[in-house]
Amino acid sequence: MSQVYGKVALIGLGLIASSMFWAMQRGKVAGTVLGYARSEETRDTARRIGLCDEVCDTAAEAVKDADLIVLATPVGAMARVMQDIAPHLKPGAVVIDVGSVKQTIIDEVTPHIPEGVHFVGTHPMAGTEHSGPEAGFATLFDNRWCLIVPTELSPQDATEKVETFWRALGANTERMDAEHHDLVCAVVSHIPHLIAYTMVGVADDLRRVSDQEVIKFSAAGFRDFTRIAASDPTMWRDVFLTNKDATIEMLGRFTEELFALQRAIRTGDGEQLHAYFTRTRAIRRSILEAGQDTDKPDFGRGQGEK
Amino acid sequence: MSQVYGKVALIGLGLIASSMFWAMQRGKVAGTVLGYARSEETRDTARRIGLCDEVCDTAAEAVKDADLIVLATPVGAMARVMQDIAPHLKPGAVVIDVGSVKQTIIDEVTPHIPEGVHFVGTHPMAGTEHSGPEAGFATLFDNRWCLIVPTELSPQDATEKVETFWRALGANTERMDAEHHDLVCAVVSHIPHLIAYTMVGVADDLRRVSDQEVIKFSAAGFRDFTRIAASDPTMWRDVFLTNKDATIEMLGRFTEELFALQRAIRTGDGEQLHAYFTRTRAIRRSILEAGQDTDKPDFGRGQGEK
Numbered sequence: 001m002s003q004v005y006g007k008v009a010l011i012g013l014g015l016i017a018s019s020m021f022w023a024m025q026r027g028k029v030a031g032t033v034l035g036y037a038r039s040e041e042t043r044d045t046a047r048r049i050g051l052c053d054e055v056c057d058t059a060a061e062a063v064k065d066a067d068l069i070v071l072a073t074p075v076g077a078m079a080r081v082m083q084d085i086a087p088h089l090k091p092g093a094v095v096i097d098v099g100s101v102k103q104t105i106i107d108e109v110t111p112h113i114p115e116g117v118h119f120v121g122t123h124p125m126a127g128t129e130h131s132g133p134e135a136g137f138a139t140l141f142d143n144r145w146c147l148i149v150p151t152e153l154s155p156q157d158a159t160e161k162v163e164t165f166w167r168a169l170g171a172n173t174e175r176m177d178a179e180h181h182d183l184v185c186a187v188v189s190h191i192p193h194l195i196a197y198t199m200v201g202v203a204d205d206l207r208r209v210s211d212q213e214v215i216k217f218s219a220a221g222f223r224d225f226t227r228i229a230a231s232d233p234t235m236w237r238d239v240f241l242t243n244k245d246a247t248i249e250m251l252g253r254f255t256e257e258l259f260a261l262q263r264a265i266r267t268g269d270g271e272q273l274h275a276y277f278t279r280t281r282a283i284r285r286s287i288l289e290a291g292q293d294t295d296k297p298d299f300g301r302g303q304g305e306k
Numbered sequence: 307m308s309q310v311y312g313k314v315a316l317i318g319l320g321l322i323a324s325s326m327f328w329a330m331q332r333g334k335v336a337g338t339v340l341g342y343a344r345s346e347e348t349r350d351t352a353r354r355i356g357l358c359d360e361v362c363d364t365a366a367e368a369v370k371d372a373d374l375i376v377l378a379t380p381v382g383a384m385a386r387v388m389q390d391i392a393p394h395l396k397p398g399a400v401v402i403d404v405g406s407v408k409q410t411i412i413d414e415v416t417p418h419i420p421e422g423v424h425f426v427g428t429h430p431m432a433g434t435e436h437s438g439p440e441a442g443f444a445t446l447f448d449n450r451w452c453l454i455v456p457t458e459l460s461p462q463d464a465t466e467k468v469e470t471f472w473r474a475l476g477a478n479t480e481r482m483d484a485e486h487h488d489l490v491c492a493v494v495s496h497i498p499h500l501i502a503y504t505m506v507g508v509a510d511d512l513r514r515v516s517d518q519e520v521i522k523f524s525a526a527g528f529r530d531f532t533r534i535a536a537s538d539p540t541m542w543r544d545v546f547l548t549n550k551d552a553t554i555e556m557l558g559r560f561t562e563e564l565f566a567l568q569r570a571i572r573t574g575d576g577e578q579l580h581a582y583f584t585r586t587r588a589i590r591r592s593i594l595e596a597g598q599d600t601d602k603p604d605f606g607r608g609q610g611e612k
Contacts, residue, residue, distance in 0.1 A: 076576075125523055129590065145523055174522075184519050187509050192527035195501055198564045200586040202493070202556070205563075208486075209493050214589070215596045216480075217431055217451055217490060221498035223593060224530040230590030233583035240571045240579055250508070251568050255561060257511075258504045262557050265546045270382075273546060277539035280506040284435065284536030286521045287529060 004165045006031040009066035011059055011081055012073035013037040013046050014232070015127060016098050018136025020070065021051055023169040026138040036062040037133070038073075046133045060088040068165065071097040071109070075238035079108035091116035094158050098124055100185060100235070102149045102178040104242035110153055118158040121149030121178065124171055125189070129230035142170035149178050186246035190239055191254060194247070196228035197236070310471045312337040315372035317365055317387055318379035319343040319352050320538070321433060322404050324442025326376065327357055329475040332444045342368035343439070344379075352439045366394040374471065377403040377415070381544035385414040397422035400464050404430055406491060406541070408455045408484040410548035416459055424464040427455035427484065430477055431495070435536035448476035455484050492552035496545055497560060500553070502534035503542070 008030040010017040017035070024030045035052030036059045037043050046055045056062040063069050063085045071078045078097055089095070095117060099105050102121045113119050126144040128135065146166040150159045163173045176184070203214045203222065218226060240247055264272040314336040316323040323341070330336045341358030342365045343349050352361045362368040369375050369391045377384045384403055395401070401423060405411050408427045419425050432450040434441065452472040456465045469479045482490070509520045509528065524532060546553055570578040 125525060129587075144525060147523075180514075184515050184523060187512060187515050188520060188523045188528040190527075191508075192505055192531055194567060195505060195564070196527075197583055197586050198560060198567055199498055199501060200589050201582060202497075202559050202563050204585065204589055205559070206493060209490050211589075211592070213490050214494060215592045217453075217494045218593050218596075219431060219450060221496075221502075221534055222494040224534065225498055226586070226590045226593050228527055228530065229583070229586040231583075231587075233580050233587060236583050237576050237579040241574055241576055244571055244574075247571055248568065251564070253508050253511070254504060255564065257508050258501070258557070258561065261500060261504055262554065265550055265553055268547055268550075270543050270547055273543040274539050276507055277503055277535070277537075277542050279510065280503050280532070280535040281435075281537075281539060283506050283510055283517075283520070284532045286517070287524050287532050290521045290524075 022138035328444035
């Protein structure tokens, strides 16, 4: 692969930004990568592990002369960061964010974008339950989707270059408008996370089932929930606060459906339950066919468990 | 390992029974294994793939002279099966079930156990989303828990021999009473499954988010739900119908908690969300420490996805 941008600035050095750096290095996607994180501890860690070609003590320093600026902080901090760096951006620079919601970010960030600077919303749908500068790895985006959300500040050529950039990092790209993005993500990601958090919280609260038991027997279905529910608390707080409408709408649909199943259980309506569970099974088959998961009998995790 | 039972009869030849056969073969745990399944198609498949030393056309034939009889049908069919085989059991024989609930099975099955025959409830907490005679594999129970629920028809030596049997199949065993078993399983398994089924059903119902999108972007959290929600519909129908009380009680706790989080989202209470998400993260750490999952950054599934 060849260089897409000369100088890239990563603002925020967590899981996503650090993975972006290692993926840029792997593919020689950028000339120089400068990084900035608000916390001194994070900056020290980044320097120690060789994350970024240079770690700067201010965001202003990092973005100076940058061709691409990546907002990789929690969603709630992006508008403030944008205000801080705005005076230091060069004309023609492109700002992207990597947040999990789009409408709120666009509403809050774009007013601070200076004349002559471009903004494209991006959302790499990849992650692990780990966070911080040491959590990143070069293959995080490989074969994952990165949703591209152009705005009024996205000229066609800037958007296309951002797409080239993400593909050079290993991702597939797809364009979407902000509202639809937020709805899709509420369904495939935000609500599943909220539910997992809730389920793990309930288990933790119970007096009659000991923590020991919950942990010991977690492999029976609960374990996948705990992995999802171990994701970064700040990131997820911001996701729910900034994708409030779609989240609450989808939660309404979810509880409606859950109550219908609860009623079927209470009334002993086996037919309804069986029909429902048969329908959901078909969806799984489609996901396997789409190559988005493994069909190995042990879920491909056998080695880790034994 | 050495032989635990001379003659074993498997009634029902799905994922669990077929895995038990392969695990018995691996460890030379039984002298002879006879199998029976209600469906002719299943019996034919079993014969074709060499599942069991002999596949019988009636349950009566399979259990004749058996030292251990394994009820491995869906929970809802066990009482009827027990009635059918009861006249054919030899004195001193031990019957176990492998169902996911215990109180209902004990209530419905033990009245049909003849004088001089023993019954021990067992629940191997292992499975995949696949079902049927071809889904089994020898390592399914390795390092997984098998819960042992003694009843009034479980003399101490019979219970201990059943425990030896499950350990010879690779599992760890732990004793529990039926009521506690059903509560623990509601928390770590039944409710997570019901929630996953619900979430997948909601996504499938939505008009504004296409099936294509749900499938394409499933890796963002939703995917784990679809795997859980692809489990055998008949088995899970029976689980919910027979563990009704614990399920409905836990569902009540779950929705209460979910509504509290929903309220925090609606009112913008970021502190409450952050505190909740931080607490659930700690539980994940405990599960990793207990060796019940892998901590690899890609969840140990990287190979399957790429």
